[in-house]
Amino acid sequence: MRSIKQSDHRHLYLKISEMMEDQINKELLKIGDKLPSVRVMQKVHGVSVSTILKAYYHLESKGLIEARPQSGYYVRFTPKQFPAQPTKSSTDYKPGGDTAEEIIDEVYQNISDRDRIVFSLGIPSLQLIPVSKLNKAITEATRKLPFGGIGYENVQGNIHLRKQIAKWSLTWEGRLTPDEIVTTTGCMDALSLSLAAITEKGDTIAVESPCFFSILQLAESMGLKVIELPTDPNSGIDIGALQKTITAKKIKAIILMSNFSNPLGSYIPEDNKKEIVELIQFHNIPLIEDDIYGDLYFTKSRPKTCKSFDKSGLVILCSSFSKTLAPGYRVGWVAPGRYLDKVRRLKLYREVSSTTLQQEAIALFLENGRYEHHLRKLRNILHVSSMQYMRTISGFFPKDTRISHPQGGLYLWVECNNKTDTYRLFKRAIKDNISIAPGRMFTLKNQFHNCMRLCYGLPWNERIEEALISLGELVFQSNK
């Protein structure tokens, strides 16, 4: 329980910087205004000079204020200037068009080219990951496990890890127990096993729109029919549309990313989560909830999941450590609710068990608080990065560009005007060694040609800023 209390207990400098940010947002401090001096602030708040300096540095790192030599700090930018958010997706699109599969292939070709600015890959920069600590955890795991972890792990998963995940679930009021959890080869494996457990060829499922492309492609490869439902960049899936669909059609499963979705960055508010859970219980439809970005919140506390409100066992919660810690470790997990036996058996038949060593290493990393410590830093960097991305897009893209305002996760969803075709933009940008994810990837329909997903997992620096400005120029060019 220690770790959870700590996460509520934020630093003093963060509280002060938040208060200032609030004043900037409310335009009590306007662009160009000088901020109170560090001395004045220090006396007013009764804190040390270094705390005030830290608060100012933090605001500066977000791009909100700037220091002028021998003068002090000035307001540089206010989030009020952020462009409007993308329009809510609809079911209004023309049939036909090219397929997503080829675009996906092209975008993920040579992704590891080191000279490239890769806005298209969905992970935090590996420079943000505590590599040597993870290496240490791997070595520790080879020592702790019998035979150095070369043996098969239990099919359901390493018990040490399952206990740690169960403990961690308290942060979102999940109250999972270790025997409810099955570990997997990353989150997509969790989704894939879950979907295979509850659907078969010819079934229809409902998803958000836009939707993470692997979910769409996986569903299509399984012969499933997919209904893409209107989704709001702020509040996620349109509950009215969901209700209408499950009343009118036989829906065998719903897949949602409830917290900071990929690619839209949407967050389903708590009340909506409750409503969704009631809805699926009433209609007896399983919900596959992908919470892989839930730990990357910029808000004050860890958001809950639909699973937090589920008593029926219909919610199948999937997650992993790929977006927060170590993508290459391939450690994910699923809490399949009433489908536990089916998912565990499918895992046995498909892959026997998951990699032994990495499960133990991540368990060790969670156990001694290293994960939480790392997450606190990571969230801060991502939040700052997202603000800088938004500020730069706001300044250097055409004025009618819309962007999402994510409260967590890794992605900005950028909606250009209709003159911009982002697949063409991709082909042009790649010549300048900039890679983006065209919107068409995130749908099976003929839509989102004017949208793109940008990952702000690359922490802010001049090179990134230049790349974003270049991208803005290319968008301008596409409008001519």
Add this chain to the structure above:
Amino acid sequence: MRSIKQSDHRHLYLKISEMMEDQINKELLKIGDKLPSVRVMQKVHGVSVSTILKAYYHLESKGLIEARPQSGYYVRFTPKQFPAQPTKSSTDYKPGGDTAEEIIDEVYQNISDRDRIVFSLGIPSLQLIPVSKLNKAITEATRKLPFGGIGYENVQGNIHLRKQIAKWSLTWEGRLTPDEIVTTTGCMDALSLSLAAITEKGDTIAVESPCFFSILQLAESMGLKVIELPTDPNSGIDIGALQKTITAKKIKAIILMSNFSNPLGSYIPEDNKKEIVELIQFHNIPLIEDDIYGDLYFTKSRPKTCKSFDKSGLVILCSSFSKTLAPGYRVGWVAPGRYLDKVRRLKLYREVSSTTLQQEAIALFLENGRYEHHLRKLRNILHVSSMQYMRTISGFFPKDTRISHPQGGLYLWVECNNKTDTYRLFKRAIKDNISIAPGRMFTLKNQFHNCMRLCYGLPWNERIEEALISLGELVFQSNK
């Protein structure tokens, strides 16, 4: 190429012990006969005393001869005494009966109980694996890979590993190239991706009978119809029956374990392999070939695969390092032939990529010849172990017990008379902390109730001998 030549070049003592074994087999040396003294043998063959001693130790370790104090070596046993082989499986079984799924669940419960003699698990004892060398390879991999291997690996797989697998394929005249190979999360993942790439719900596939249970259960979970074809314990699938089936019915895929199958231990002779490849080419049916046991041959050279003879791209070859090196590393691979793109995409959608670190570690292990060195030792131990198991079963089980005579792999298939129900035997034996795999697991039909699979991956010692003798007693009791 160096490594392959070496494997043809067997030790002198092995050649001498083989010659003696041949004489024992042909009854030129009969049970009770005294062997020539070490001195005589040394002079006859013009080799050192230690070479002769090594040859005699080797024959002793196989249970063929025994040393009598102050007297010399005597013939103790001849493989001629081995019981008859199991009958070829047929399609003659009654419908109904209990399901395999529950038996599988029960057998694999608490499999890691340390006090148990586990004849039911299909891996070599971890005591036969060079654990510290593998740990070293893991550490080496964390140093060699960028960011210690925490990043996503290329979807198709680590290029270093794919090059090593391609090189290794020369041992069975495979001539694979790295770009034909996709790495996977173990061999079952390779099979599962392959099967998903070429079939859909309602399709019919043909398999050997008995067949590895995970293949059957996987197929059933995918809604496939499964035809189990008669299979000979020596020469594998009945080609006539296969031909008849694919002529009469629309078969979408065939799955075979061509070398030292699980559970039967059968080996498809080269000519049969060629015939099978011609057959599938004629009928244009993809063959999924599982060669996971191919490196564990007791014969003089590495057996070829069907893939060795395939020019059409219809053979999808699956394998892994789980049965020879490190089950818990979950490193497998597939050479999908003409289905390469489909398999690679399915892998991306289902699991993004395989664990980064272990792929590199195994590549390093292969590269410097450590794998080949390890295999030479492992094969020898398994061969000796198989002989001791067979000798003991021959001495302590009812006389009408039939057992397979595998030329490689990990399994004995034991066929008792019809009075023995091996699921009941399992329940009785588990009370004595002995676990076996009942025959009913290896079929979707109502058959093989009198059979069991025993893994001789547990190297021979007194405790194993006692357990096998106890098991024999329980079989006797089941006959009453």
